[in-house]
Amino acid sequence: MQRQTGQVSQELGKLWSQEGSGSALGEQVQETAWVAASQRGDSLAFNRLVLKWERTVFNIALRMLQDREEPAEAAQEIFLLAFKNIRRFRQDSRFSTWICNKAGVCLKAGSAFAVRV
Numbered sequence: 001m002q003r004q005t006g007q008v009s010q011e012l013g014k015l016w017s018q019e020g021s022g023s024a025l026g027e028q029v030q031e032t033a034w035v036a037a038s039q040r041g042d043s044l045a046f047n048r049l050v051l052k053w054e055r056t057v058f059n060i061a062l063r064m065l066q067d068r069e070e071p072a073e074a075a076q077e078i079f080l081l082a083f084k085n086i087r088r089f090r091q092d093s094r095f096s097t098w099i100c101n102k103a104g105v106c107l108k109a110g111s112a113f114a115v116r117v
Contacts, residue, residue, distance in 0.1 A: 028094070031052070031094065031095055033045075034046070035086070038083070039086050049095060053100075054079070060100060060104060060107070061074040061103065061107055075103075082099055082102060
């Protein structure tokens with residue numbers, strides 16, 4: 001049974017307002033909620049994760065590829081693979097740790113598509 005994106009987004013909004021914006025605990029709770037919603041198929045929740053971590057993943061790619069054009073494409077490929085495999089994320093660590101680790105592994109392999117996320 002697939003949940004409605006709007007309903008999940010409302011739940012995320014409630015969580016965010018309850019925890020308060022700006023607090024480290026609130027941000028961690030919010031990120032956990034986005035991951036859980038993404039694992040249930042909510043693409044809006046995953047988009048929020050992308051918006052939060054796209055600069056970090058881009059900077060990893062920039063440092064590793066040392067090029068201005070390729071990092072954007074590599075970051076996009078990494079997030080695409082992460083979206084396809086979000087259900088494999090066990091939440092043993094933070095999402096940021098998982099996505100940054102996967103970015104490094106994919107980029108070391110030479111292609112984001114060379115490694116399963």
